[in-house]
Amino acid sequence: xxxxxVHAHNxxxxxxxxxxxxxxxxxxxxGYTVQVSDLYEMRFNPxxxxxDFLKRIDPEYLVYALEQRNAYKQGGLDPEIGAExxxxxxxxFIIFNFPIYWFGMPxxxxxxIDRVFVSxxxxxxxxxxxxGGLRGKKAMxxxxxxxxxxMFGSRAVHGELEAMIRPIQRGILGYLGFTVLPPxxxxxxxxxxxxxxxxxxxxxxxxxxxLDRLTPLEFPxxxxxxxxxxxxxxxxx
Amino acid sequence: xxxxxVHAHNxxxxxxxxxxxxxxxxxxxxGYTVQVSDLYEMRFNPxxxxxDFLKRIDPEYLVYALEQRNAYKQGGLDPEIGAExxxxxxxxFIIFNFPIYWFGMPxxxxxxIDRVFVSxxxxxxxxxxxxGGLRGKKAMxxxxxxxxxxMFGSRAVHGELEAMIRPIQRGILGYLGFTVLPPxxxxxxxxxxxxxxxxxxxxxxxxxxxLDRLTPLEFPxxxxxxxxxxxxxxxxx
Numbered sequence: 516x517x518x519x520x521v522h523a524h525n526x527x528x529x530x531x532x533x534x535x536x537x538x539x540x541x542x543x544x545x546g547y548t549v550q551v552s553d554l555y556e557m558r559f560n561p562x563x564x565x566x567d568f569l570k571r572i573d574p575e576y577l578v579y580a581l582e583q584r585n586a587y588k589q590g591g592l593d594p595e596i597g598a599e600x601x602x603x604x605x606x607x608f609i610i611f612n613f614p615i616y617w618f619g620m621p622x623x624x625x626x627x628i629d630r631v632f633v634s635x636x637x638x639x640x641x642x643x644x645x646x647g648g649l650r651g652k653k654a655m656x657x658x659x660x661x662x663x664x665x666m667f668g669s670r671a672v673h674g675e676l677e678a679m680i681r682p683i684q685r686g687i688l689g690y691l692g693f694t695v696l697p698p699x700x701x702x703x704x705x706x707x708x709x710x711x712x713x714x715x716x717x718x719x720x721x722x723x724x725x726l727d728r729l730t731p732l733e734f735p736x737x738x739x740x741x742x743x744x745x746x747x748x749x750x751x752x
Numbered sequence: 753x754x755x756x757x758v759h760a761h762n763x764x765x766x767x768x769x770x771x772x773x774x775x776x777x778x779x780x781x782x783g784y785t786v787q788v789s790d791l792y793e794m795r796f797n798p799x800x801x802x803x804d805f806l807k808r809i810d811p812e813y814l815v816y817a818l819e820q821r822n823a824y825k826q827g828g829l830d831p832e833i834g835a836e837x838x839x840x841x842x843x844x845f846i847i848f849n850f851p852i853y854w855f856g857m858p859x860x861x862x863x864x865i866d867r868v869f870v871s872x873x874x875x876x877x878x879x880x881x882x883x884g885g886l887r888g889k890k891a892m893x894x895x896x897x898x899x900x901x902x903m904f905g906s907r908a909v910h911g912e913l914e915a916m917i918r919p920i921q922r923g924i925l926g927y928l929g930f931t932v933l934p935p936x937x938x939x940x941x942x943x944x945x946x947x948x949x950x951x952x953x954x955x956x957x958x959x960x961x962x963l964d965r966l967t968p969l970e971f972p973x974x975x976x977x978x979x980x981x982x983x984x985x986x987x988x989x
Contacts, residue, residue, distance in 0.1 A: 525800060525801050525802065525814055525816060526813060526814040526815070526816075528813055529813075529814075555799075555801070561798055561799065561859035561860070561863065562792075562798065562859060562860050563762060563853070563858060563859070563860075564762050564792070565762065576763060576765055576766075577762055577763040577766075578763070578942065579762060579763075580898075580942075581942075616800070616862075616865075616866045617862075617865055617866065617869075617919070617923060617924045617927075618919035618923030618924070618927075619856060619862065619919050619923070620862070621800060621862075621863075621866060622798035622799060622800070622859045622860070622862040622863030622865075622866050623798070623799050623800075623859070623863075625853075625854075625856065625857075625858075625859040625862045626798065626858075626859030626860075626863075628853075628854050628859075629853045629854065629858060629859050632854075644909070661817075663981070665981070665982060666981050670983050671981075671983070672881070672972055672974070672977050672981045672983075673923070673972075674922075678915065678918060679918065679919050679923055680919075681915060681916065681918070681919075682854070682855035682856050682916050682917075682918075682919060685911075686854060686855030686856070686910070686916055687854045687855070690854075690855075705815065705817075705818075735909055735910075737909070740909050744900070744902070744903050744908075744909045745902060746907050746908070746909075
């Protein structure tokens with residue numbers, strides 16, 4: 516199995532970066548081939564602009580997704596994007612490792628999503644969810660978050676954690692067709708003890724050893740919708 | 753009323769940019785003072801790094817939020833961040849105008865959030881939701897999205913739109929204490945007719961003329977939680 520770890524933390528000595536290092540070592544020990552895209556180290560450019568295309572269909576008016584589709588077909592994507600897209604194609608399993616910033620990804624990782632998951636190859640038209648261009652591949656989030664665990668839940672102050680990361684898990688990964696494994700979450704990381712951090716790393720290691728036993732998240736199937744995306748059945752059974 | 757429009761579209765002639773232009777003109781006509789942060793035009797840097805602080809507490813190990821708190825207190829924020837933060841302080845109402853990328857903000861705008869809403873001033877400790885540092889100010893999203901309107905809803909293919917933008921509306925704006933007005937949404941924009949676009953602009957103008965009649969979104973009150981953020985009441989009444 517080929518594994519890509521997309522990692523975004525601005526401190527290489529952070530606990531979050533240790534999670535990335537652990538995942539690389541552990542998965543290599545399990546016999547997998549691992550590549551890491553360390554976005555801060557790479558100084559990855561997260562801003563989607565017309566410069567992302569070597570040649571434009573319309574140099575006067577930018578429609579980003581349209582230019583993605585054309586540039587992908589013509590081999591005219593910016594080399595930084597092209598190299599990352601090759602890793603995506605190569606990977607059977609992608610781990611996104613990051614600290615939660617504002618209940619989402621740090622901008623440098625959001626920009627990787629914006630620029631690398633190109634229209635035309637990764638999705639397009641009615642190629643999404645179970646017909647997404649990356650179906651057959653697995654993905655998983657592994658993240659640290661400042662909040663405590665009890666701050667999430669049906670009656671908790673922030674509501675369900677799952678609801679806060681829904682645009683990522685369903686709107687990005689599920690949409691693209693990935694089989695999405697449950698996220699690995701380390702809570703309250705800036706404030707916890709050394710022992711608690713070591714325990715999180717043990718838990719993460721165990722998680723990585725048991726990837727095959729995880730039950731993937733569920734997303735809609737386009738088989739339940741017509742070609743204009745109206746639901747096929749009036750009643751949910 | 754002072755209005756800040758934070759705008760992020762990579763095509764200045766786009767419909768999305770027209771929404772920004774309309775909002776500026778319309779609100780000025782209504783007697784408001786308007787500033788625009790056009791992030792692409794400014795070539796705003798969205799990547800949160802140690803360079804965001806003129807002087808670090810710890811130059812060897814970066815804890816971003818900690819450095820934000822210190823730099824804010826000492827006046828040591830990167831000038832690009834400081835200038836944006838001054839606009840935030842000045843504004844009574846902030847509009848975020850952007851195209852949806854992957855059910856979220858384009859990276860350049862997510863990075864504005866990551867870097868400008870500094871810990872210490874905008875939030876910190878138990879200063880969030882109705883105790884957030886920006887309480888008293890209003891905020892609203894105005895966005896374009898490729899999907900059609902019928903693709904959102906309880907039985908629709910993407911589920912409720914509100915659920916997809918929850919991390920932004922609740923996790924960012926509500927968390928900071930903003931009074932959040934319902935979003936203005938233009939669906940399916942890349943594919944609709946000129947007439948439909950003109951109608952969206954008319955609708956947006958009417959919306960801007962009637963801001964005072966909008967019912968803000970509801971978020972949790974920290975009065976319902978103890979100081980460790982456990983709910984104060986066992987049962988929801």
